[in-house]
Amino acid sequence: MTSPANLPGWRHVYSGKVRDLYVPEDLPADTRAERMLVVASDRVSAFDHVLEPGIPDKGVLLTTLSLWWFDRLATGAGAERGIPNHLLADHVLDGDGAREVIPAEVAGRAMLVRGLSMQPIECVVRGYLTGSGWAEYEAGGTVCGIALPPGLRNGDRLPQPIFTPAFKAPMGEHDENISYERMVQIVGADLAARLRDLSLEIYRRAAGIAEVRGLILADTKFEFGLDDAGVLTLADEVLTSDSSRYWDAAAWQAGSTPSERMASFDKQIVRDWLAANWDRTGTPPALPADIVARTAARYRELLARLTA
Known part of the structure; x- marks a missing residue:
């Protein structure tokens, strides 16, 4: 994946060199989003340029590693404090089960996060x-x-x-x-x-x-x-x-x-x-x-x- 995807329920608002940012599609304009979707693409950049071609599965690898580190840092160890991060749960209760919040089109390469200043x-x-x-x-x-x-x-x-x-x-x-x-x-x-x-x-x-x-x-x-x-x-x-x-x-x-x-x-x-x-x-x-x-x-x- 190298270009922003069309995701049901989400509106694409920004693309950086590597990541694409989405907000809920029903969010009014000029309103700070309480939750956002950050999607890591396979794009690769160097010297302030996005290069071609992308690196296969790069977005999945980066997201997986970020999630691993967020988890390690949030829990702390011994006298170490937990470090707060912007992650939100990617599942919600739905009846007797749980439902994925992250669209299937970007599963594995996206994080649901809180809006911050x-x-x-x-x-x-x-x-x-x-x-x-x-x-x-x-x-x-x-x-x-x-x-x-x-x-x-x-x-x-x-x-x-x-x-x-x-x-x-x-x-x-x-x-x-x-x-x-x-x-x-x-x-x-x-x-x-x-x-x-x-x-x-x-x-x-x-x-x-x-x-x-x-x-x-x-x-x-x-x-x-x-x-x-x-x-x-x-x-x-x-x-x-x-x-x-x-x-x-x-x-x-x-x-x-x-x-x-x-x-x-x-x-x-x-x-x-x-x-x-x-x-x-x-x-x-x-x-x-x-x-x-x-x-x-x-x-x-x-x-x-x-x-x-």
């Missing part, structure tokens, strides 16, 4: 030096303006995870990396601190769970909203192959070059191929069949390793 901040946590952070560090020894020790290599673990927010730009524009001080100006000091602290907490917990399974959670991004009671609530996708970088821990320990160390379980295969075969002008080239197949296999392997 979404915050305009993308909450990025980095535990390792890579990607755009590595490029900035090479140029000036910082990541998103945060000074780091000299002598780090691409793929190195940071002394401690860092929080590097981005401002979510209006539709059609690029998100913008911002300083924590700028974030405070946008959402206020109290909410900024809550977003930062909760993001770092979730990252540490998730990184620990991944480590037990032989995986490194190099970096990730979260989105949050406020419910009507002001509770900060985890939303959108969480800790998926699209929103995170996962590496094989054994390869990282043994590797001597960045490509050997950062054996990834995300769309890095797509990024690397595109960087080598496109100058980022005009329309991106179509992805070769082997790149599509390898990416799908890595997504499936990540899900299997985490949830085994």
Whole structure:
């Protein structure tokens, strides 16, 4: 599935690079939806472009992994608190049985969620030096303006995870990396601190769970909203192959070059191929069949390793 579906009882209102958003079809215009349907497509994006073709079953894999993580984080363990999330039950009582709320056309790739007051901040946590952070560090020894020790290599673990927010730009524009001080100006000091602290907490917990399974959670991004009671609530996708970088821990320990160390379980295969075969002008080239197949296999392997 790569384009929005026509779903009985639902009205399509928005499509991002990967996800499609629906509200009840009888919802009056300009009314905030109390419940929404978030559908993960098979579309894949890189360098702010949606590419062709999509990755088979990608939406199902992403949704399954998000649901698994939401469940792990909601329950907590020991002294850990449960993290509130935006999920609603996907079944309702109907007589003596239960009825599916999610339409059959998108079963497995959709989540029924609460409407929230979404915050305009993308909450990025980095535990390792890579990607755009590595490029900035090479140029000036910082990541998103945060000074780091000299002598780090691409793929190195940071002394401690860092929080590097981005401002979510209006539709059609690029998100913008911002300083924590700028974030405070946008959402206020109290909410900024809550977003930062909760993001770092979730990252540490998730990184620990991944480590037990032989995986490194190099970096990730979260989105949050406020419910009507002001509770900060985890939303959108969480800790998926699209929103995170996962590496094989054994390869990282043994590797001597960045490509050997950062054996990834995300769309890095797509990024690397595109960087080598496109100058980022005009329309991106179509992805070769082997790149599509390898990416799908890595997504499936990540899900299997985490949830085994």
